[in-house]
Amino acid sequence: MRQRIVVSGLGGQGVLFLTRILAEAALHAGEEVLTSETHGMAQRGGAVVSTVKVGPFHGPLLSPGEAEVGLFLVPENLAVHGHFLRPDGLAFVNAATSTGHSTLDAAAVAAAAGAPRSVNLVLLGFAAGRGGLFSPPEGFETAIRVVTPVRHQAQNLAAFSAGVAAAS
Amino acid sequence: MTTRVLLGNEAIGRGIVEAGCAVAAAYPGTPASEIQEAVAAFAREGALPIHVEWSVNEKIAYEVALAASYTGKRAAVSMKQVGLNAAADPFMRSAYLGVKGGFLVVSADDPGPHSSQTEQDSRFFAMFAKIPVLDPGSPREAKAMVQMAFTLSEAYEIPVMLRPTTRVCHARQAVPLETPVPLARVARFEKDPTRWAATPRAVLTLHRGLTEKLARLAADPALAPIFLAGDGRLPRTGLIGSGVAFAHARDVLEELGLGTALDLYQVRVPYPLAPSLAEAVRGRYDRLLVIEESYPVIELQLRERGVEGRLSGLVPAEGELTPERLRGILGRFLGLPASPTPPATAAAPGARPTLCAGCGHRAAFYAIRQTFPRGIFPGDIGCYTLGVNLGAVDTCHCMGAGISQAAGFYHAYAQDGPDFPTIVATIGDSTFFHSGIPALANAVSQQARFILVILDNGTTAMTGHQPTPALGSPPVPIRNVVRGVGVGFLRELDPYDLRAFTACLIEADRYMRSEGGGVAVVIASHPCVLQVGPTEGGAAHPFEVTEECTGCEACLADVECPAMRWDEATGRVVIAAAVCNGCGVCVTVCPVEAIVPAEGGRR
Numbered sequence: 001m002r003q004r005i006v007v008s009g010l011g012g013q014g015v016l017f018l019t020r021i022l023a024e025a026a027l028h029a030g031e032e033v034l035t036s037e038t039h040g041m042a043q044r045g046g047a048v049v050s051t052v053k054v055g056p057f058h059g060p061l062l063s064p065g066e067a068e069v070g071l072f073l074v075p076e077n078l079a080v081h082g083h084f085l086r087p088d089g090l091a092f093v094n095a096a097t098s099t100g101h102s103t104l105d106a107a108a109v110a111a112a113a114g115a116p117r118s119v120n121l122v123l124l125g126f127a128a129g130r131g132g133l134f135s136p137p138e139g140f141e142t143a144i145r146v147v148t149p150v151r152h153q154a155q156n157l158a159a160f161s162a163g164v165a166a167a168s
Numbered sequence: 169m170t171t172r173v174l175l176g177n178e179a180i181g182r183g184i185v186e187a188g189c190a191v192a193a194a195y196p197g198t199p200a201s202e203i204q205e206a207v208a209a210f211a212r213e214g215a216l217p218i219h220v221e222w223s224v225n226e227k228i229a230y231e232v233a234l235a236a237s238y239t240g241k242r243a244a245v246s247m248k249q250v251g252l253n254a255a256a257d258p259f260m261r262s263a264y265l266g267v268k269g270g271f272l273v274v275s276a277d278d279p280g281p282h283s284s285q286t287e288q289d290s291r292f293f294a295m296f297a298k299i300p301v302l303d304p305g306s307p308r309e310a311k312a313m314v315q316m317a318f319t320l321s322e323a324y325e326i327p328v329m330l331r332p333t334t335r336v337c338h339a340r341q342a343v344p345l346e347t348p349v350p351l352a353r354v355a356r357f358e359k360d361p362t363r364w365a366a367t368p369r370a371v372l373t374l375h376r377g378l379t380e381k382l383a384r385l386a387a388d389p390a391l392a393p394i395f396l397a398g399d400g401r402l403p404r405t406g407l408i409g410s411g412v413a414f415a416h417a418r419d420v421l422e423e424l425g426l427g428t429a430l431d432l433y434q435v436r437v438p439y440p441l442a443p444s445l446a447e448a449v450r451g452r453y454d455r456l457l458v459i460e461e462s463y464p465v466i467e468l469q470l471r472e473r474g475v476e477g478r479l480s481g482l483v484p485a486e487g488e489l490t491p492e493r494l495r496g497i498l499g500r501f502l503g504l505p506a507s508p509t510p511p512a513t514a515a516a517p518g519a520r521p522t523l524c525a526g527c528g529h530r531a532a533f534y535a536i537r538q539t540f541p542r543g544i545f546p547g548d549i550g551c552y553t554l555g556v557n558l559g560a561v562d563t564c565h566c567m568g569a570g571i572s573q574a575a576g577f578y579h580a581y582a583q584d585g586p587d588f589p590t591i592v593a594t595i596g597d598s599t600f601f602h603s604g605i606p607a608l609a610n611a612v613s614q615q616a617r618f619i620l621v622i623l624d625n626g627t628t629a630m631t632g633h634q635p636t637p638a639l640g641s642p643p644v645p646i647r648n649v650v651r652g653v654g655v656g657f658l659r660e661l662d663p664y665d666l667r668a669f670t671a672c673l674i675e676a677d678r679y680m681r682s683e684g685g686g687v688a689v690v691i692a693s694h695p696c697v698l699q700v701g702p703t704e705g706g707a708a709h710p711f712e713v714t715e716e717c718t719g720c721e722a723c724l725a726d727v728e729c730p731a732m733r734w735d736e737a738t739g740r741v742v743i744a745a746a747v748c749n750g751c752g753v754c755v756t757v758c759p760v761e762a763i764v765p766a767e768g769g770r771r
Binding site for chain 2: 010011012019020023024027032033034035036037038039040041042043044045046047057058059060061062063064065066076077079080081082083116
C-alpha cells in the first residue's frame with residue numbers, strides 16, 4: 001500500500017490531531033508511515049499543512065502533484081495546498097458550498113453531532129466513508145481511541161461517525 | 169519491545185530517557201520544544217527520578233547539564249539552533265575540557281526557515297567548536313543516534329551533538345521502544361583544576377588532546393558512512409548525503425525509477441568527517457554530488473576535485489532542500505530531461521498567523537500604537553512578534569534585543585535634542601527572564617529613557633506553554649526583578665482595561681521624560697487565552713456587530729482579530745461568537761459604535 005495525503009487547514013483547526021490519527025491508523029494497518037507537520041508561529045491561525053506518506057518512503061515531505069488524497073479543512077486552502085494533489089487525486093473539502101471536489105459542510109455536521117470543534121474528524125470520517133483513504137473507517141476508529149484522552153473519546157467517535165454517515 | 173508512533177522530538181526525548189540520562193535541561197524554541205516535554209513525560213511514565221528543568225536560557229541550561237556530566241552521570245541539553253548562539257560560550261570551551269558522564273547536546277536546525285531568525289547550520293557550529301555531530305534523517309534514526317551519542321561521549325570524554333532538522337523534529341514514525349534502565353550511578357566529582365578550571369597554559373594541552381580525540385573518532389569504523397552500492401545503471405556516479413535531505417533525495421530517485429541506479433553514501437557523522445570517505449570516492453566517480461542541509465559542512469571537509477554541491481553552485485546556497493527542489497538538482501546532476509509538465513505551484517500564500525481572539529497582547533499593542541502614533545517600537549521574540557501586524561513592532565532581532573535596542577535608539581536620538589520620539593519596547597515574560605534582565609540593568613545604569621511593556625501572559629505561549637521562573641517554586645516575580653535593577657516607575661495592570669492602560673502609558677511617558685526620569689516599566693498582565701479560556705480570562709461575553717455597521721473595515725485593519733471577518737452577503741463585518749473571547753478591543757475601535765455585547769449575555 002502506498003498513499004500520500006496532504007492535510008490542510010488553519011492553525012487551531014486540529015490539523016496536527018488529524019495527522020496523528022492518520023499515522024496511528026497506518027501503524028494499526030501494518031504499514032510504514034512518515035508524516036510532517038507545521039509547528040510554531042503558523043499555528044496562530046495561519047495556513048498550516050501536514051503531509052502523510054503511507055508505505056516504504058524515506059522522507060516525510062511531498063512534491064507538488066504527488067498526493068493521492070487531500071483533506072482541506074477550509075476551501076480557501078485549495079489555492080494554497082491544492083497543487084500537492086495528483087491530477088487524478090481526490091480532495092475532500094469542508095465547505096458550505098460546492099467546490100468542484102467531494103465537499104461536505106463538515107462544520108454543520110459537527111455542530112449537529114454536538115461536537116462543533118470536531119470539523120477535522122467529521123471530514124476524516126467523510127473521506128474514509130467514501131473509501132478514499134488507505135484504511136476502512138474501523139481502522140480510524142481504533143486510532144481515535146488510541147490517540148484521544150478518554151473524556152473526549154465518545155464525542156470524537158460521534159463526530160467521526162457523523163462524517164462516515166454523511167459519505168453515503 | 170513495543171512500537172509507538174512518535175514525533176521526532178518525542179523519539180529523541182525517549183532516547184534520552186532510555187539512555188539513563190540523569191539531568192536534562194532545555195529552553196524551548198521551535199523546532200526543539202517537544203524534546204524536553206517528552207523527556208518529562210517519559211520520566212513520569214516510568215517513574216524515573218530524572219531532574220528535568222526548563223532553564224531560563226540555553227546558556228544556563230548548557231552549564232547545568234554540563235556540570236552534572238562532570239559527576240559521571242549522563243546529562244542532556246536541548247535547544248533550537250539560535251539557542252546555541254546564546255549557549256556558545258560554554259559550548260566552545262566544553263570541547264576542550266571534555267566531559268565524564270555522557271553529555272548530549274541537541275541543537276535543532278530549521279532550514280527554510282519556518283520558525284527561526286536564521287537558517288544557520290549547527291553542524292558548522294560543531295565543527296567550529298571541534299565537537300562531533302550526528303545528523304539523523306528520521307525519528308527512528310534520531311532515537312538510535314541518541315544512544316550512539318551517549319556511548320561516543322563517554323568513550324571519548326567529549327560532548328556530542330545531535331543535529332535534527334525541522335523535518336525530523338516534526339515528522340512522525342513508528343519507533344521501537346526499549347525499557348529505560350537506570351544507570352545507578354552515584355555523583356562523584358573528581359577535582360582536577362588543570363582540567364575543570366583550566367588556565368590558558370593548560371588549555372593548550374587540552375586542545376592538543378581534543379585534536380587527538382577527534383582524529384581517533386573520525387577513524388572509528390563504527391561511525392563510517394553507510395554505503396549502498398548501485399546496480400551499475402548509472403556507472404561512475406555517486407551521491408553523498410546526510411540528514412533528511414538524503415532521505416528525500418532517495419525518495420526522489422525512487423520516484424524517477426533510479427533508486428538503486430547509483431552509489432549512495434549516507435554520512436551519519438558530518439563532523440569530524442571520516443577520512444575513509446575521501447579514500448573510498450577518490451578516482452572512483454566521474455560524477456559525485458553532496459546533498460546536505462543547510463551549509464556545505466561535508467563538502468568543505470571532503471576537498472576532492474570535481475565534487476558537485478553548494479560550492480560548485482549546483483545546490484542553491486539558501487533554503488530548504490525539499491523534494492521538489494531536489495528533483496531539479498538531481499535532474500541537472502544526472503542530465504535528465506526536465507519534467508514534461510512544469511510542477512504546479514501554490515496560487516495563494518495562505519492566511520498569515522495572527523494573535524488569538526482575546527489575546528491580551530492585542531489590547532496592549534493597540535493602546536501603544538494609538539497613544540504614540542510617532543513612536544519607535546522595538547519588539548522581541550514570541551507570539552507577540554505578531555504585533556508587527558498591528559504596527560506596534562518595528563524591530564525583532566534576537567532574544568532580549570528589544571530592550572537593548574530601545575536604549576540604543578534613545579542614545580542616538582537624545583543627542584539631537586530633547587524632542588526624541590517615545591520609544592516603547594515590548595517583551596514577553598519568558599523572554600524577559602531569558603535575556604531581558606541584563607539588558608534592563610544596562611539600560612537603567614546607562615540612564616536610557618524609554619517605556620518597557622512586559623507582556624506577561626504567565627507562560628511561554630509560542631512554544632507550547634512552558635513555565636517561567638515567575639511560576640517556579642518559590643516564584644521569582646517579575647515586579648521584584650524590575651524593582652531590583654533600580655527601575656523608578658513600575659505599574660502592573662490588565663490591558664483589557666484599555667482606558668486605564670492608555671492612561672498608564674501616558675503617565676509612563678511623562679515620567680520617562682521628567683527630570684530624574686529613566687526607564688518606565690509597565691507590566692501588562694493578562695493570562696494566555698489558550699490556557700485559561702474566556703471565562704477565567706476576564707470579560708466573558710462575546711460581542712456582535714449591529715446593523716449600524718457601515719462596512720468601513722476599521723476594526724479589521726486595526727484589530728486584526730481572527731473572530732472578525734468581512735461578510736460579502738450583508739456588506740458588514742461579522743463576529744464569530746464561538747471564536748470571540750470578549751476582550752472588547754474592537755468596541756473601542758468602531759467609529760459608529762456598531763459593536764455591542766451579544767444577545768444572550770454571559771456564557
